[in-house]
Amino acid sequence: MPRVSESESEFGVEKAIVLLSGGLDSVTALAMAKSQGFDCYAISFSYGQRHDIELKFAREIAKRFNVLDFKVVSVGLNSFGGSALTDKNIAVPNSSAEDGGIPVTYVPARNTVFLSLALAWAEVVGARNIFIGVNAVDYSGYPDCRLEYIKAFEALAKLATKAGVEGGEFCVHTPLIQMTKAEIISVGLGLGVDYSKTVSCYSADNEGRACGLCDACKHRKRGFEQANVVDPTRYQKNSK
């Protein structure tokens, strides 16, 4: 019998944890991880986000992609507030930050918290790969979507874990980081992603219908336009 390393499944396939929000980017990252031959685990977070309808979409996506396991992990980021996404007293704006700076939808340390939890699960199941759908082109200027941040997290992961001390290396894959939204959509469609079953909107309603106005909606809309693809997003009545 061939030797199987701890980070491989019984068929010798590498395992990966994929951060799955239920949105356009993360589902594409999952499709890419699968297409690259990884055995995927998907993780979503219930963090007091106002658009927690996304979790329902994430669960359906995880099922459709036949992941080895799917978890929704609770983490009380809303204990702190400080973001329009977790504090209902802060409105979601209909445009990017006026000064081109970091908008109020930024959730302090969110990706660090999410990657840390993905790392915990990775260590338990023996995965050495984590996929995150961050994007530094058509994005909102969040600091924790940049490659230098991701590299710093990889360095931390090696020092933080038993697996790292024992010689393991964690790789945080960011397959979308240099792609435009249109490119992401094109790649995803090529891999069979059904974007009508995803939700990106910060103010999605209980049916997952998008507002059409927030930053996330604008990036997504423009992506479908530029990809020359009909936008399958279901919008709320009265949205633009």
Place this chain on the structure above:
Amino acid sequence: MPRVSESESEFGVEKAIVLLSGGLDSVTALAMAKSQGFDCYAISFSYGQRHDIELKFAREIAKRFNVLDFKVVSVGLNSFGGSALTDKNIAVPNSSAEDGGIPVTYVPARNTVFLSLALAWAEVVGARNIFIGVNAVDYSGYPDCRLEYIKAFEALAKLATKAGVEGGEFCVHTPLIQMTKAEIISVGLGLGVDYSKTVSCYSADNEGRACGLCDACKHRKRGFEQANVVDPTRYQKNSK
């Protein structure tokens, strides 16, 4: 009126987030942060730990130290298992790992998750200091208690946050890292810490009484002996 920076309180005092477990180390770290003049916020975590009685102790300590705010943040580390502290199917051993390696009480990526959440709160309240009572002398060999790990987290924090992008630097203070348990106790007593109101045991009962047998109990017991101080710990009947 003197200029007050964003990371200072209205009296020009630096703010700090202190990770508080309710145990001997973290209460000493809190006492030291206070004695160094920081305005302290204390954070504890409900992560499915079997010894969650520690949260009651943490709350009392936070009150006694008159922190600006205290939060217990929920985070589902027990979703993953993989540790004797979060998975009731794995017994807490009565000795250190036999091979001198990392014991089964290691919780994958725990300090990374905790520091990430402390960082989130720090950013929201404008603190640039985080205190964590990690110790690399009388400890259990956890990788995320080493200085090189802490330094990697500081580097990450700068890249991860809006505050970092805007020029802020986060300092993770580890005042205990090179102290023996006896030294920690001596310093704490000098600062007025009442160690009878702390719980370190991994198998503490509902009253916070210690088992006297687990690794945490052994380090603590030896600390009081070596500090030549009466051990104020309340032990369970039949414990050694």
